[in-house]
Amino acid sequence: MSAGHFLIxxxxxxxxxxxxxMRVCGPGVWxxxxxxxxxxxxxxxxxxxxxxxxxxxxxxxxxxxEELIAEALYPYPKDLVxxxxxxxxxxxxxxxxxDGRPEYLRKAIEGxxxxxxxxxIDLYQLHAVDDEVPIEDSIGELAAAQxxxxxxxIGVSNVTAVQLVQAQAEATxxxxxxxxxxxxxxxxxxxxxxxxxxxxxxxxxxxxxxxxATADGVLSLIARAHDATTAQVALAWLLAxxxxxxxxPGTSSIAHFDENEGANRVxxxxxxxxxxxxxxxxx
Numbered sequence: 001m002s003a004g005h006f007l008i009x010x011x012x013x014x015x016x017x018x019x020x021x022m023r024v025c026g027p028g029v030w031x032x033x034x035x036x037x038x039x040x041x042x043x044x045x046x047x048x049x050x051x052x053x054x055x056x057x058x059x060x061x062x063x064x065x066e067e068l069i070a071e072a073l074y075p076y077p078k079d080l081v082x083x084x085x086x087x088x089x090x091x092x093x094x095x096x097x098x099d100g101r102p103e104y105l106r107k108a109i110e111g112x113x114x115x116x117x118x119x120x121i122d123l124y125q126l127h128a129v130d131d132e133v134p135i136e137d138s139i140g141e142l143a144a145a146q147x148x149x150x151x152x153x154i155g156v157s158n159v160t161a162v163q164l165v166q167a168q169a170e171a172t173x174x175x176x177x178x179x180x181x182x183x184x185x186x187x188x189x190x191x192x193x194x195x196x197x198x199x200x201x202x203x204x205x206x207x208x209x210x211x212x213a214t215a216d217g218v219l220s221l222i223a224r225a226h227d228a229t230t231a232q233v234a235l236a237w238l239l240a241x242x243x244x245x246x247x248x249p250g251t252s253s254i255a256h257f258d259e260n261e262g263a264n265r266v267x268x269x270x271x272x273x274x275x276x277x278x279x280x281x282x283x
Contacts, residue, residue, distance in 0.1 A: 003239055003264050006246060008200050009153045009174035012081050012122060016239060017263060018053030019046045020204065020250030021065045028093025032064050033252065043072035045254050047080060049261060055177070055202065055248045057085035057127055058112050059096065066115040074117045083123035083175070083202075084112050085157060087130065087138065100130030102141035109145050125155035125177055126167075135163055139170040146171065155200075161189050175246075177202040182219070182234050182279060184208060195242040206238055206247045207231050207260075218275050228266050235263035237276045 003017035022029055024039040033039040046054065056065040066084060073080065086108030088096045105126075112121060124142060129135050142154045155175035156167050167173050176194055178187040180203035187203075194201040223233045231249075238247045249260045268276070 014053035014081050016246050018246055018248040019051050020248035021054055021056040022060050023250045023252045024068050025061045025064045029060050030093035039068055040072040042254050052079045053081050055083045058108055059088040059090050062090045063115055070117045081122045084121055085125040085127035087127035098128045098130040100133040100138035102137055105141045109150055120149055121151045123153045123155055124151040125157050128158045129163055135166050136170050139167045143171040161193055175200040175202055177204055179205050181206050181208045195244050200246050201244050202246045202248055203238055206249050207234055222272050226266050232263040232266050236266035236268050240268055240273055
């Protein structure tokens with residue numbers, strides 16, 4: 001199937017199959033990539049391929065992903081939508097701590113504006129809810145930045161349905177980014193809510209097929225029927241799950257990126273969708 005397009009917030013038109021720029025950093029999403037030239041080449045290849053939604057965060061590196069995006073792509077194509085996030089701090093490889101204080105988010109937004117070399121961020125997302133800070137306070141700071149013209153649209157990440165409703169009371173929320181894939185469906189309720197309201201749903205970690213990719217499993221059988229990889233089928237399932245779903249598979253390899261793009265040609269029928277949706281899942 002063709003990924004098609006989606007209007008984020010009714011105004012930012014993106015191709016539904018985007019790119020997650022977390023893996024252009026070093027191991028553990030920490031530090032620079034081992035091959036900076038290859039990372040820059042990959043980012044340019046992504047845009048040349050027609051992808052116009054790139055998702056990043058100040059915590060990726062930290063700072064590294066945003067800096068590489070600007071180095072590779074600035075001045076940006078007019079149709080390119082760069083989504084970034086703030087609200088997680090880094091202490092080392094694989095370490096992530098929440099900080100949703102308004103004063104921290106204000107500095108985080110300033111830093112992202114500087115690194116991305118822009119006056120206005122297309123889509124800024126609260127990276128995670130800080131249990132020590134009311135979500136209303138965190139989103140309230142993003143709304144203030146939106147009024148100042150520093151960010152165009154607001155999204156949230158790693159939220160429950162209740163938290164999403166709380167965020168909506170403070171600002172217009174145009175996207176939700178939660179972990180979601182064939183084996184992790186805890187956000188089904190959130191996704192269905194987004195689909196009902198036309199809110200973009202960005203599944204992170206979209207390719208965690210894990211034990212489902214066994215040679216004689218349903219996923220592999222369907223992949224062989226379409227002369228596709230299991231990853232391509234997993235992405236095709238996400239695209240068919242709801243028209244608001246915007247997968248952002250990430251990679252550090254051009255070859256792997258091109259493989260993921262092959263999901264566009266996989267057309268799953270009703271029976272295949274039912275079989276995949278009925279697989280054992282972590283809820």
